[in-house]
């Protein structure tokens with residue numbers, strides 16, 4: 237327990253103690269300490285009235301001067317980072333910054349689609365504000381229509397002038413109007429400049445239905461389906477970059493065994509073709525199989541089964557990616573609050589999110605056995621924090637707030653993906669708008685950008701950059717017997733030729749002073765942005781949208797070294813100028 241002093245110059249000059257944080261203690265200089273010690277040593281010192289008239293104000297002045305002089309001298313933890321600019325690793329694929337938009341709650345309806353007759357400004361029914369925000373973070377791909385929803389989705393109900401109204405039994409049992417269907421999704425992608433990642437229905441659909449959907453989307457030939465597509469407003473074939481073959485087929489996607497799913501995978505891979513002429517030799521559609529949902533034997537068996545089959549696969553089927561789903565939840569059902577929590581929950585959630593690294597390492601090792609050339613990507617197409625539903629919301633809508641903790645969580649995961657960039661070439665945070673760890677929250681015509689959104693924005697220069705190894709001693713942050721690395725960092729050479737550095741200070745109490753030693757590069761300066769906020773659970777709301785927003789930061793250069801002071805609980809991205 238740490239105490240500091242509030243020396244009260246009452247007539248009898250009492251001194252008393254008040255509890256404060258350790259941080260404050262670090263600010264107390266030796267001058268100040270001597271004064272205060274004197275105050276403690278003689279707690280009931282009674283001065284003559286005359287002397288007290290002179291001494292009292294002097295003491296006050298000394299103490300205040302002492303505090304003012306020493307206030308900036310916060311005992312920052314020092315961390316040395318070394319980056320060798322001549323060393324290059326794997327490409328950090330832009331697709332690891334992918335998004336996931338399921339027909340779930342208010343993610344698609346309200347978040348993206350408001351309809352052409354809505355008073356909310358829109359382009360062909362798609363709201364303009366969320367499109368503009370998503371364009372700014374350069375979303376590379378969007379996974380759609382699910383999720384569990386995908387294995388109950390029948391695409392024909394979502395095309396043409398007459399839409400079939402169905403139900404969404406997975407998510408609240410609400411009406412699914414099917415007004416947002418294939419054409420609306422592809423229009424949305426065009427508006428935000430992203431590529432399509434379509435998950436086809438393996439659970440309750442047929443291979444014929446999936447094959448016809450892809451023909452409808454991609455053929456340039458005048459087939460009946462292509463003519464129907466043209467009649468519905470899109471004569472040109474679409475580009476479908478990624479095809480997901482089912483979703484969580486071990487669970488909501490049909491509770492299949494690995495062998496049963498493998499049989500489905502081979503058939504779908506063979507028959508669900510992309511006919512777009514521009515995607516034949518180059519830019520071929522990548523096929524992504526359902527992969528594991530954890531690290532237990534059930535999941536390692538799944539990865540073994542798929543990858544073993546892949547090793548000797550024949551010409552008639554192929555695989556380019558294996559999906560991995562992992563939420564930061566600590567325990568099911570999700571019970572952590574998304575706002576109104578303290579340091580313990582902050583530390584627990586961040587500790588739990590770091591398990592992503594072990595999970596990727598574990599499944600990558602299996603993949604390495606059967607695919608040493610890393611042809612098959614590990615696609616983390618559902619990740620993020622999953623908390624208890626916000627009070628008063630439909631629990632089936634998975635509504636949660638998004639705090640500074642989520643920003644830090646996002647940075648830690650993106651860094652893990654970057655460190656595994658040779659195998660992890662795609663990821664999709666769950667989910668884009670109004671659901672789980674969202675980028676954006678909307679309420680009717682209002683929109684707010686979350687702390688996680690800003691992390692994705694700050695990381696844009698890492699899209700398609702080249703990983704550069706960073707070495708550092710992370711130190712340890714301990715709270716309530718929970719210990720985790722104090723600092724995390726990645727570096728990369730951007731497409732713009734700059735060296736980009738990200739450093740996260742996980743510690744919510746102590747600042748960190750980074751000293752960057754660069755080899756192979758003569759740094760002139762470094763500047764960028766840092767994201768922090770007053771509290772670990774600070775959030776942006778419709779009424780106060782700028783509580784957690786990035787602000788500029790710059791580094792000092794001295795003797796060829798860069799020093800950068802990081803605030804507690806912060807995410808910082810800087811470009812190093814040479």
Ligand code: AHR
Nearest residue numbers: 382383384385483484666
């Ligand atoms: O993202 C919410 C749900 O989580 C998805 O629909 C499902 O794939 C996963 O279990």
